[in-house]
Amino acid sequence: MKFIKVLILSVLFSYATGIQAQQKYLVYSPDHKIEVTLSVSDSVYYTVKADQKELISASAIALDVDGKNKWKVAKTSRAKHNDILHPVVWQKSKDVADVYNQLRLDFNNGLALEWKAFDNGVSWRWLSKLKGDFVVRSETAKFNFKGSGKAWYPQEEQFFSHNEREYKNYTLDQLEDKKLASLPALFQVGELKLLLTESDLFNYAGMWLRGTGKGGVRGVFPAYPKVKAITSDRDEQVKQREDYLAKANGEQSFPWRVIMVAREDKDILVNQMPYLLGRPSTGDFSWVKPGKVQWDWWHYNNVYEVDFKAGINNDTYKYYIDVASKYGIEYVLLDEGWCDTRDLMKQAPGIDVAELAAYAKSKNVDLLLWSSWLVLDKQLDMALDQFQKWGIKGIKVDFMQRDDQEMVNYYEKVAVAAAKRKLLVDFHGAYKPTGWLRTYPNIMTSEGVLGNEISKFAGSITPSHTATLPFTRMAAGPMDFTPGGMRNVHKKEWAAAPSEPMTLGTRCNQMAMYVIYESPLQMLCDIPTHYLKEPLSMEFIKAVPAVWAKTVALNGKVGEYVTMARQAANGDWYIGSMTDWSEREFELSLSFLPDGEYEMQVWKDGINANKNAKDFKMEKLQVNRNTPLNIKLASGGGYVARLIKR
Structure with missing residues (x-):
């Protein structure tokens, strides 16, 4: 009889343990179209669904802080947030909607996990409630994509890098462990796009990616430097690293892991999650110009x-x-x-x-x-x-x-x-932006992009590349691409000329970069x-601003074309469009305009732009929000317009 009682208790304990291991925690986006499911056992696992379709299958996340890697939930809290932020320095807009649902899990090991679900993506971060000094030994961040797809992957050779990379195309099953990449990186999973990056990176190591060889990627991190060597007037290289990522003391929040979700490619162009997840600034930055x-x-x-x-x-x-x-x-x-x-x-x-x-x-x-x-x-x-x-x-x-x-x-x-x-x-010579513009508005821009400077030496800054960047690197934050080249040529004419460089694509393609x-x-x-x-080109460049009150994504396909409308602080509107080496024709709606009549100044590819990339034509039109607009782009071409209310 005693044996039977022990057996029954054992079975009940095992069943209860299984229930504990399978306990689920859900958080939905405000529109309920994106769903994150968390489960806690030997690690924390998450899945992501959008429109009831699984995008990321069960993937492990964890933070190893001095061996504190036992996960038992002590407290759960939820919150809804709905606010409007007013950036000191405008990037995409003067106002940014900050709307999300939040889930927080506090664990018995002194760590906490926080998730935020927006209508256009999800994110998580770890928090420490520990006292005194400690080290982060490792971090686990896996992204097991569901099904087949492809990647736009900024492949790297090593952690010592300018992060100026071409976005290489791979199928998801081609992403092997040896393929290292910096962030941001873009993935197509089913019919949707997922962009991975991070925000609020302070007092910690940046996240990179490696393929898993199973259709996904995992986060990897440069460990803390142990031995360094100065190798030139500007380079200091790490020769040996510690067996931990970071040193910390007391309570600390760690970087947000950001997963943007885009149903259309153009949705990426208006996603401001890195800014929203940056910590707020303190002090007076009204002097920033x-x-x-x-x-x-x-x-x-x-x-x-x-x-x-x-x-x-x-x-x-x-x-x-x-x-x-x-x-x-x-x-x-x-x-x-x-x-x-x-x-x-x-x-x-x-x-x-x-x-x-x-x-x-x-x-x-x-x-x-x-x-x-x-x-x-x-x-x-x-x-x-x-x-x-x-x-x-x-x-x-x-x-x-x-x-x-x-x-x-x-x-x-x-x-x-x-x-x-x-x-x-x-x-x-920098890594990608990580919400700096919110935290320190005096950090106006950064490189970490394969930009126009390379046109001095190599013909790799192609219209296909420049039509990829708005959906990849620019999603992380402002990028110092350095546009404005006037010696515009097509592929056959390009040659390296470091003291008087050429740019691939048309004049209007370069001009459109000031809008895009x-x-x-x-x-x-x-x-x-x-x-x-070039007084006609300078008429546009002189007028176009560097910051925007409002942004409207009109169309876009990664690496092929992009068209955007933006409003300046003075109320003028600008349109910019760029294409790859394919000629294109678009019918655009001007419905983004407020009511009224507008004078529209246009700079467009000339009739001979496919032969001479510098060829463009100016014209003036009278339009309103109901006027249909047809634009034609040459091979490697572009289009810009300025709309002034009459």
């Missing part, structure tokens, strides 16, 4: 038809300032060469920054200065204090090429130090001499 920037390095200061010797000298930069002033360009950037790369206080012969800053101020133009991260790290306070005294308004910080915890903390240190002196920041590509510091990459010779 977006704008366009005349850049020098792309063409090696190769101005001509002037009465002075062109190069890195004050005469050349005064010429840049004069042209910027003529076209209302807010900034001129002095890139590499203005100073010794090992000493920011040692100016190059022929350069007097104080004199240039005073001259620029007299022309209503401000200056930005370049620095490698390594010398800036050594001279941070001294250099930024001097820049402030000179009247410099921002810095371009270059060649970090890492996102381990130590380097991530460097980014924040620079942002804070720059903000203290009311300096803007542009990060180059988001960067509150938006570069003009070409020689000022070229701009002076």
Whole structure:
């Protein structure tokens, strides 16, 4: 009898344990079309459904903090959130709807897990409630995609990288463990697109991806540096790493893992999850001023038809300032060469920054200065204090090429130090943005993109590539692609010309980038001499702003074409359209316009643009929100328009 009782109790215990292991926690998007199901056992597992179709099958997530990897739920809480945010610096819009449902699980091991479900994606993050010092040994983040599909995959060789990658196309089953990628990365699962990235990355290591070999990917992370070596005036490489990812102390939140969900490709263009998941800013950033920037390095200061010797000298930069002033360009950037790369206080012969800053101020133009991260790290306070005294308004910080915890903390240190002196920041040789624009609005833009600078050396910046970026890299945040090339050519004519570069695609394709590509510091990459010779193109570039009050995605297909409408702060509307090497014709609706009549100024591919990529035509139309609009794009072509209410 005793044996039977023991057996019954054992069976009941096993059954109860099974129930515990199979306990489910659900969170839905506000419109109930996206569903996340969590289960807790040896790890935490999640699945994601959209429109009742499974997109991500049961996938493990975990955080190993000093071996605290036992998962028992102690408390569950839920919340609904509905708010409107007003960004200090506009990117896609002046107002951002922040609407989500939240689920939080607090575990007995001192950790918590928080999920947010939006109508256009889901995200999770870990939180620590631990006391004292601890280390994060590892993090598990798996994405087991359901069924077949394909990827736009920014494949990398190693963690030491500028993250300037071509998005390679793979089927999901081709994603093997050896295929490393940086973020963001885009995947098609069934008929939907999923974009993976992260937000609120502070005091932690950045997430990368590796294939699982089973139709999915998993997060991987650069461990904390143990041995480093300076290998040049700008490079510090990690030679040996610790057996942990990050060091921490006390309560801390970890980065958000972001999964955007798009039913149409164009939905990605208006998704603002990285911004929404960034932590709010503190302090006064009302001094931050977006704008366009005349850049020098792309063409090696190769101005001509002037009465002075062109190069890195004050005469050349005064010429840049004069042209910027003529076209209302807010900034001129002095890139590499203005100073010794090992000493920011040692100016190059022929350069007097104080004199240039005073001259620029007299022309209503401000200056930005370049620095490698390594010398800036050594001279941070001294250099930024001097820049402030000179009247410099921002810095371009270059060649970090890492996102381990130590380097991530460097980014924040620079942002804070720059903000203290009311300096803007542009990060180059950098990882993708992770909600910076919300947390530190003085971080205006960053690279981490295979951009126009490569056109100096290689023909890889194709219209197919540039029609991919709005759906991939730009989804993470502002990108310093550096548009504005005037020597426009087709494939057969392209050649490397580093001091007078060519760009692939038509003139209107380059012009459309000023509407399509988001960067509150938006570069003009070409020689000022070229701009002076192109008054019709400059009529548009002079007018187009660098930030937007409203964005409407009109159409789009990854790597093929994209069309957007955006409203400027003054109420004017702009339309931009780009295509790959295929000619296209679109019927567009102007229903996004408010009521009223508009003058529409158009710059479109000329009748000979398929032969001569520089060919374009201007015209003026009278339209309203009911006017049908037909646009034609040449091979590698583009289209831009400005609509002014009468």
